[in-house]
Amino acid sequence: VDLSVSWLGLAMANPLYNASGVMCRSVAELEQVRTSAAAAVITKSCTPQPRTGNPEPRYCATALGSINSMGLPNAGYPYYLDYARSYPYAAGKPLFLSLSGMTLQENLDMLSDLAAAQLPCLPEVNLSCPNLPGKPQLGYDFQACHEALTQMARVYHGPFGVKLPPYFDPVHFARMAAVLNAFPALRFVTCINSIGNGLVIDVDRESVVIKPKDGLGGLGGSYVLPTALANVREFYRLLPGKHVVGCGGINSGREAFMHILAGATAVQIGTCLYEEGEGAFARILDELRALMAHKGYQRLDDFRGKLKTL
Numbered sequence: 001v002d003l004s005v006s007w008l009g010l011a012m013a014n015p016l017y018n019a020s021g022v023m024c025r026s027v028a029e030l031e032q033v034r035t036s037a038a039a040a041v042i043t044k045s046c047t048p049q050p051r052t053g054n055p056e057p058r059y060c061a062t063a064l065g066s067i068n069s070m071g072l073p074n075a076g077y078p079y080y081l082d083y084a085r086s087y088p089y090a091a092g093k094p095l096f097l098s099l100s101g102m103t104l105q106e107n108l109d110m111l112s113d114l115a116a117a118q119l120p121c122l123p124e125v126n127l128s129c130p131n132l133p134g135k136p137q138l139g140y141d142f143q144a145c146h147e148a149l150t151q152m153a154r155v156y157h158g159p160f161g162v163k164l165p166p167y168f169d170p171v172h173f174a175r176m177a178a179v180l181n182a183f184p185a186l187r188f189v190t191c192i193n194s195i196g197n198g199l200v201i202d203v204d205r206e207s208v209v210i211k212p213k214d215g216l217g218g219l220g221g222s223y224v225l226p227t228a229l230a231n232v233r234e235f236y237r238l239l240p241g242k243h244v245v246g247c248g249g250i251n252s253g254r255e256a257f258m259h260i261l262a263g264a265t266a267v268q269i270g271t272c273l274y275e276e277g278e279g280a281f282a283r284i285l286d287e288l289r290a291l292m293a294h295k296g297y298q299r300l301d302d303f304r305g306k307l308k309t310l
């Protein structure tokens with residue numbers, strides 16, 4: 001069984017890497033991912049300046065997934081650019097840089113600086129952080145997205161991608177696809193970011209479980225799997241020539257298989273990685289390999305995007 005993926009001029013030994021935000025804020029964490037069975041690495045979404053983020057508790061896991069309102073804590077763009085400068089690209093694991101400026105100008109500043117650095121890493125621009133009080137998710141404002149992408153494409157001419165929020169309406173899928181298809185340099189979309197502003201309640205304490213936003217936070221894990229799969233499949237259909245990276249609810253080889261069947265080129269692990277640690281990558285790969293062998297698939301292309309309808 002061959003789990004390899006080749007896309008964007010990159011060669012990955014397998015389709016798995018971390019979701020931005022998990023095990024990727026410090027160099028120590030990034031190195032944990034890079035030296036694991038993961039085939040790529042992505043950094044925590046960054047802003048030009050370091051941020052401490054929201055007050056704790058700001059993450060909580062349940063039997064069904066997770067809720068978080070981290071508030072974009074990160075070491076600042078220069079820190080991750082520095083990591084990207086010394087990253088061992090020759091070892092064959094691509095590096096993605098997640099950018100999440102608080103304003104369009106911040107994204108433009110980081111992108112133009114990254115362009116000037118001429119590094120092999122690829123930007124994933126976050127259009128979907130749900131946890132910045134007072135800031136709506138850019139990904140839900142189609143006009144603003146078009147304007148932002150127009151300006152980003154002016155300052156950054158290389159291949160790039162965007163991290164999308166989940167959409168829940170066919171008209172929204174179509175509207176966002178129309179925006180994204182206007183940008184040839186936009187080579188991939190990562191679906192999905194957490195489902196924004198859920199509320200987890202602890203019955204014993206009769207309380208919310210995270211402090212920010214009176215308990216509202218982005219949902220991840222099993223809670224979001226069907227929504228993640230829908231977004232992967234819809235954008236796989238609607239964005240010809242672009243890649244979809246699947247993210248959301250992958251706990252085993254089965255969910256990784258589902259995401260690839262729905263059309264994902266590669267898949268990111270978030271909540272499961274946070275809860276289990278980097279051993280999750282090898283476990284999920286073993287499970288995916290066994291599932292493929294059982295089904296008689298030699299490589300990912302044998303089933304990628306071949307979800308049957310009734």
Ligand SMILES: C=Cc1c(C(=O)O)[nH]c(=O)[nH]c1=O
Binds near residue numbers: 021068069
């Ligand atoms: C970049 C901020 C994000 C955060 C955060 O730092 O609160 N949490 C998410 O689930 N998704 C995000 O995109």
